[in-house]
Amino acid sequence: xxxxxxxxxxxxxxxxxxxxxxxxxxxxxxxxxxxxxxxxxxxxxxxxxxxxxxxxxxxxxxxxxxxxxxxxxxxxxxxxxxx
Amino acid sequence: xxxxxxxxxxxxxxxxxxxxxxxxxxxxxxxxxxxxxxxxxxxxxxxxxxxxxxxxxxxxxxxxxxxxxxxxxxxxxxxxxxxxxxxxxxxxxxxxxxxxxxxxxxxxxxxxxxxxxxxxxxxxxxxxxxxxxxxxxxxxxxxxxxxxxxxxxxxxxxxxxxxxxxxxxxxxxxxxxxxxxxxxxxxxxxxxxxxxxxxxxxxxxxxxxxxxxxxxxxxxxxxxxxxxxxxxxxxxxxxxxxxxxxxxxxxxxxxxxxxxxxxxxxxxxxxxxxxxxxxxxxxxxxxxxxxxxxxxxxxxx
Numbered sequence: 208x209x210x211x212x213x214x215x216x217x218x219x220x221x222x223x224x225x226x227x228x229x230x231x232x233x234x235x236x237x238x239x240x241x242x243x244x245x246x247x248x249x250x251x252x253x254x255x256x257x258x259x260x261x262x263x264x265x266x267x268x269x270x271x272x273x274x275x276x277x278x279x280x281x282x283x284x285x286x287x288x289x290x
Numbered sequence: 291x292x293x294x295x296x297x298x299x300x301x302x303x304x305x306x307x308x309x310x311x312x313x314x315x316x317x318x319x320x321x322x323x324x325x326x327x328x329x330x331x332x333x334x335x336x337x338x339x340x341x342x343x344x345x346x347x348x349x350x351x352x353x354x355x356x357x358x359x360x361x362x363x364x365x366x367x368x369x370x371x372x373x374x375x376x377x378x379x380x381x382x383x384x385x386x387x388x389x390x391x392x393x394x395x396x397x398x399x400x401x402x403x404x405x406x407x408x409x410x411x412x413x414x415x416x417x418x419x420x421x422x423x424x425x426x427x428x429x430x431x432x433x434x435x436x437x438x439x440x441x442x443x444x445x446x447x448x449x450x451x452x453x454x455x456x457x458x459x460x461x462x463x464x465x466x467x468x469x470x471x472x473x474x475x476x477x478x479x480x481x482x483x484x485x486x487x488x489x490x491x492x493x494x495x496x497x498x499x500x501x502x503x504x505x506x507x508x509x510x511x512x513x514x515x516x517x518x519x520x521x522x523x524x525x526x527x528x529x530x531x532x533x534x535x536x537x538x539x540x541x542x543x544x545x546x547x548x549x550x551x552x553x554x555x556x557x558x559x560x561x562x563x564x565x566x567x568x569x570x571x572x573x574x575x576x577x578x579x580x581x582x583x584x585x586x587x588x589x590x591x
Contacts, residue, residue, distance in 0.1 A: 245471075245500060246471030246475065248519075249475060250475050251523055253476065264476075269472055
């Protein structure tokens with residue numbers, strides 16, 4: 208899966224899970240604000256990552272993620288690390 | 291009645307180290323029944339000298355239980371006395387004196403054990419009624435897989451003292467970090483993924499956490515959403531558990547297995563679980579009104 212496909216997959220999953228318009232998901236947009244998440248809702252994010260990308264993130268991982276771009280890079284780095 | 295601080299939980303359970311230590315001494319040296327007698331004098335002290343707790347208990351008697359002024363005054367004694375008894379009992383049982391008590395289980399106990407025997411995690415939700423902690427020795431091997439969610443602020447003060455006088459603890463603690471909700475969630479998820487159990491207090495929350503306002507005993511109160519959201523998202527069963535003191539040296543353990551609620555977009559299944567919890571808690575408080583031990587203004591904004 209190339210980066211473009213990965214971003215498309217991430218955006219589709221996030222839009223469906225958190226019921227937001229996929230058009231609002233842009234690389235520079237703020238992840239938590241756009242998806243209207245608080246720390247409790249992040250359990251949904253953890254489950255989504257486990258089910259779709261097959262790893263369990265740590266709490267510290269999320270502290271370094273502000274925008275969707277950060278999130279794409281985080282998922283990509285974890286997936287590349289497995290290969 | 292009372293200032294604004296009456297209206298939220300301070301995060302700490304009342305009771306000084308000296309007070310706890312003295313009661314542990316009494317139980318060790320003179321026995322549980324002597325501690326009960328001494329407790330009556332302590333209660334007389336507490337009514338005027340714990341004004342915020344007394345105001346909360348008075349408000350509960352007047353506005354929730356709808357008692358008259360004289361009846362409410364008597365209720366203050368009864369409520370504090372029952373609270374003190376549960377603390378004495380907790381210390382006595384954890385110090386190995388459980389043979390002095392009688393413990394009975396309600397008709398849902400076997401169903402509760404069936405759920406614990408499934409190869410999956412489970413969430414138990416209790417409340418600050420009765421004496422939830424006293425049941426721990428009876429969970430036997432299940433206790434090793436049980437994690438009680440605790441706020442450090444609530445327990446740090448008395449934990450060390452109780453442990454000095456007790457046998458080894460029959461359960462694990464899931465420490466809740468008040469400043470790091472995500473770490474709490476991931477730790478809870480890891481426990482459930484290992485097919486172990488978490489016990490939450492469903493009547494307590496901290497500011498800045500998700501809550502819902504629900505009708506409870508005729509007035510609106512706020513309850514945390516977190517335990518129910520975890521249960522629905524991670525698809526684990528939920529059991530409501532209350533351990534209530536009966537007359538004499540007897541406790542009854544009450545279990546109610548929550549009906550599972552389907553997910554789906556927009557249905558907010560966590561709220562439907564919360565409604566079931568509130569209903570179960572209402573039933574218990576109506577049956578044991580003197581064992582409501584939330585000493586702050588629980589209802590209203």
